[in-house]
Amino acid sequence: MSEQDYLKDISEIKNLMNKSSRFISLSGWAGIFAGLYALIGAAVAYYIVSNSGRDYLILDGYVFQLIVLDLFLIAFLSVITAIFITTRRAKKDGVRMWDASTKRLLWSFLVPMIAGGIYILIILNQQKYGQTGALMLIFYGLALINASKYTFSNIKYLGYTEIVLGLICAFYPGYGFWLWVIGFGVMHIIYGSLMLVQEKKQ
Template sequence: MNSENYLKDISEIKNLMNKSSRFISLSGLSGVLAGMYALIGAAYAYWLVANSSDGYLMLNGKVFQLIIFDLLLIGFLSISTAILLTTKKAKRNGERIWDATTKRLLINFLIPLVAGAIYIIIILNHQKYGQTGALMLIFYGLALINASKYTVGDIKYLGYTEVVLGLIAASLPGYGFWFWVLGFGVMHIIYGTLMYFKHDRK
């Protein structure tokens, strides 16, 4: 009997330590919706380029500006949805949404992401468009891997996938758009669905 109680206490202590060191309320549904936003945004961007008079992107062109707005809108919707659904899940589970672990998660996620965004802006200013999709995938994947130690460990596998897709895209010029669709659209939907059934659904 004492042995059973001892094992139970050890299990409870382990769970408490895990909760205190990891942010575990990330919503799988937010990943699914982010993937859908990416697919819709990609379809719009493809339509813009296909129907432009030049047939290609120009740094100061209207089509380019619309695509930048499209990307920003996708990012805004994805982040807003993640915050909303994750906050709702945390409240439902009686967890704190903002603490030291959340801060560490955000810092570790944002460092590679911001560095990548700055680098992409620099190469776009030099009118080098070819590797943009690949770089977005690689830096986003690195951000996920870097932040994975502060949240559910499964997210690192999505990060590995994004990095691999980015490297393949870099080696296949002309296909970056389709790998972007696969990485930010399809993979988010697959990952979000798996996380929903594993962690969210009661």
């Protein structure tokens, strides 16, 4: 066996090991759609608050309830779209959708997200609204970084960006809405577009 054939075999073995330990069926389209949903949802929220006759939210008010519903719809549509696109790509690539790598990915992502969601609900119950946007960005960033071990490693850079935006949001809570738009809307579209470029090169 020549040295070139040996190196080729090593490369193939490395690729097989990488595929078996990482979930690689994520598509950039999932990120783009998530970003678009976030932008549309943010526009709806802005419209609701602007036409409510006040520029603040209260926990027992209908405005706050509409905003929460808006957030849940954004999350729901993002998850459903991601599952649909990812399942479709997995079938196209001839790989299993639900395997050990998928379970590791979901567990790593959901633990910080669930912990963050519970904490946010606790402070909202205490009528502390100012840091909600910052906490959403920070915990989401931590979830992405934690999950990056089991999927494309460059997703951690999106996580770092979300955390930085969250910290800025905590320092300047008055700009929380716009930083949320940048983090969940603009950055998802940018990252998803970069992933699509990488997919076309493969």
